[in-house]
Amino acid sequence: FHPLRNVNQLLGKIPGVGGVKTGWTEEAGENLVTLVERSGHRVILVVLRSRDRFGETARLIDWVFGNYQWQVFEPK
Structure with missing residues (x-):
């Protein structure tokens, strides 16, 4: 088995966060795409x-x- 590592600090801390993608480049800086689901939304x-x-x-x-x-x- 290999230990899993995740840098998304919102996972497990904010209800409904499902994560998606973190990223960083020198030119773009820090980026984050996040999926959140609450009350069916x-x-x-x-x-x-x-x-x-x-x-x-x-x-x-x-x-x-x-x-x-x-x-x-x-719908009409």
Whole structure:
């Protein structure tokens, strides 16, 4: 067996975070793509060129689920 290592600091700390992809390059800086699912709603967040990708993503998650009003569209 090989030990698993994960650098995504949000996994297991923020409810509904399913992870997706972390990344870094010298030119682009820190990047993070995150899937969050709560109450049947899925949101994909993308943070690019960040100096604090995990902190920024955590704040975005709080904002989305604290402020967004989900709309139900009915077919015509």
